[in-house]
Amino acid sequence: MAGKDDNEARGRAGANQSHLWRPYAQMKTSSPPLAVARTEGCRIVLEDGRELIDGIASWWTACHGYNHPHIRAAVERQLAAMPHVMFGGLTHQPAETLARRLAAMLPGDLDHVFFSDSGSVAVEVAMKMAVQFGLNRGATGRTKFVAFRGAYHGDTTGAMAVCDPDDGMHARFAGLLPQHLIVDLPRDVAGVAALDDLLARHAHEIAGIVVEPLAQGAGGMLFHDASVLRALRDAADRHGVLLIFDEIFTGFGRTGSMFACEQAEVVPDIITLSKALTGGTLPLAATVARRHVFEAFWSDDPGHALMHGPTFMANALACAAANASLDLFEREPRLLQVAAISAALKAGLAPCRELPGVRDVRVLGAIGVVELQRIDNVDTLRQRFIAEGVFVRPFGNVVYLAPPFTIAEDELAVLMCAVVKVVGANPASS
Ligand SMILES: Cc1ncc(COP(=O)(O)O)c(C=O)c1O
Numbered sequence: 001m002a003g004k005d006d007n008e009a010r011g012r013a014g015a016n017q018s019h020l021w022r023p024y025a026q027m028k029t030s031s032p033p034l035a036v037a038r039t040e041g042c043r044i045v046l047e048d049g050r051e052l053i054d055g056i057a058s059w060w061t062a063c064h065g066y067n068h069p070h071i072r073a074a075v076e077r078q079l080a081a082m083p084h085v086m087f088g089g090l091t092h093q094p095a096e097t098l099a100r101r102l103a104a105m106l107p108g109d110l111d112h113v114f115f116s117d118s119g120s121v122a123v124e125v126a127m128k129m130a131v132q133f134g135l136n137r138g139a140t141g142r143t144k145f146v147a148f149r150g151a152y153h154g155d156t157t158g159a160m161a162v163c164d165p166d167d168g169m170h171a172r173f174a175g176l177l178p179q180h181l182i183v184d185l186p187r188d189v190a191g192v193a194a195l196d197d198l199l200a201r202h203a204h205e206i207a208g209i210v211v212e213p214l215a216q217g218a219g220g221m222l223f224h225d226a227s228v229l230r231a232l233r234d235a236a237d238r239h240g241v242l243l244i245f246d247e248i249f250t251g252f253g254r255t256g257s258m259f260a261c262e263q264a265e266v267v268p269d270i271i272t273l274s275k276a277l278t279g280g281t282l283p284l285a286a287t288v289a290r291r292h293v294f295e296a297f298w299s300d301d302p303g304h305a306l307m308h309g310p311t312f313m314a315n316a317l318a319c320a321a322a323n324a325s326l327d328l329f330e331r332e333p334r335l336l337q338v339a340a341i342s343a344a345l346k347a348g349l350a351p352c353r354e355l356p357g358v359r360d361v362r363v364l365g366a367i368g369v370v371e372l373q374r375i376d377n378v379d380t381l382r383q384r385f386i387a388e389g390v391f392v393r394p395f396g397n398v399v400y401l402a403p404p405f406t407i408a409e410d411e412l413a414v415l416m417c418a419v420v421k422v423v424g425a426n427p428a429s430s
Pocket residue numbers: 118119120121123152153154155212217218246247248249250274275
C-alpha cells in the first residue's frame with residue numbers, strides 16, 4: 001500500500017512538478033509560481049532571465065531593497081561567529097544591542113523586548129502578555145480582546161481570532177477560534193461612544209484592544225486618521241484595558257514616520273514589530289512592552305514569568321541583520337525617500353481615479369492603493385503585471401504598491417504606469 005500511495009503522491013506532485021504546498025494558493029488552478037534565481041536592489045531576477053521590479057518589497061519587508069551590502073556583511077560576520085544559540089539561560093550581544101536600540105527608538109517607556117520569529121507569533125505573545133498582565137495582578141477572567149473590522153493580525157489561531165471575522169481570510173475557521181469583540185474602528189463621535197459603551201459593559205472580561213495603527217494592511221489596505229488612535233488610547237485608559245499596536249506592517253517607516261504611533265503621539269502599552277525589522281533578510285519579530293506591563297511580571301513567584309519561549313528566539317543572524325538594518329535607517333535618508341515615494345504615488349496613481357470600476361485611490365507614506373469595485377480573477381491581474389515586467393500582487397478588490405524605500409524614480413514610474421494600464425484593462429471595470 002505504501003508503494004501505491006507513494007506512486008499516487010508522485011503522480012500528483014508531478015502534475016505541478018513540485019512537492020511544495022504554496023501560501024494562500026489553490027494548488028490545482030493557480031498559475032505556477034515564478035522561479036527566482038536571485039534578487040538585486042529592487043529587482044527580482046527570474047531563472048529564465050526576466051527581471052521584475054518589485055512593487056511590494058516581498059510582503060513589505062525589503063525596505064532597503066534586496067541584498068544590501070551592509071546587511072549582508074553583518075550577517076556574514078555573525079554566521080562565522082555564531083549563527084544561533086538557544087536563548088533560555090544564554091544571551092548574546094546582537095540581541096542585547098538590538099533590544100537596547102529598539103527601546104531607544106520607540107516612544108515613551110516601550111522598553112522591554114521579547115523576540116520571536118514571525119509576526120503572527122509576536123501578536124500571540126502580545127495577547128498572552130496582556131492576559132497574564134491581568135492574571136499576575138489578580139484579575140482573572142480578562143481573556144477577551146477588542147479588535148476591528150478590516151483587521152489582519154496573522155495566521156496562527158490566536159492572531160486569527162482578532163482578524164476581521166467576516167471579510168477576512170479566516171472566516172471559515174470561525175468554529176476553531178475563541179470569540180472576541182470585533183467592532184468598527186471609532187472614526188467619529190458616535191463610534192467613540194459605541195466603543196465606550198462596549199468597554200463599559202465588558203471591561204471586566206477584556207485584556208486589551210488590538211489595532212494596526214493608521215493602516216490595516218492585509219485586511220484591505222484601509223487607512224484611518226491618527227485621531228482614531230488617540231480615541232483608542234483614551235478609551236483604554238478610561239476602562240483600564242491595555243492598548244496593543246500591531247506595527248508589523250506599519251513599523252519602520254512605511255507610513256511616513258518611523259512608527260505609525262508617532263503620528264498620533266500615542267504610546268501603546270504593547271507594540272509588535274516584524275517584517276522590515278531585519279530589512280527583509282531573515283525572520284524576526286519583537287513584542288515590546290511598556291515598563292508597567294513588564295513590572296506586572298517582575299516577582300518572586302516563578303508562576304508570574306511570561307510563559308513563552310520560541311526555539312529560535314532572538315536568532316543571532318536575524319538580530320545581526322536587524323542591527324544592520326537600523327544602521328541603514330540612521331545613515332541613509334529613508335524617511336525622506338518615503339516622503340518622495342508618497343508624493344510620486346499621489347501623482348502617478350491619480351489617473352486611476354478616472355478609470356471605470358475604480359472605487360478609490362489613496363496613498364499613505366509609501367503605500368499606494370487603488371481600490372476597485374471588484375476583481376473577478378485576481379490571478380489574471382497578477383499575470384498581467386508580470387507581463388508588464390513588475391511584481392505586484394492584487395488581493396481582494398485592491399491593487400496596491402508598497403515598494404522598497406530605495407526604489408529609483410524610473411523604477412517607481414514603471415510600477416505606477418503598470419498599475420494604471422492593468423487597472424484600465426481590468427474586465428470588471430467594463
Ligand atoms: C499587521 C500584521 N500583523 C501580523 C502579520 C503576520 O505576520 P507573519 O506573516 O510574519 O506571521 C502580518 C502579516 O502580513 C501583518 O501585516
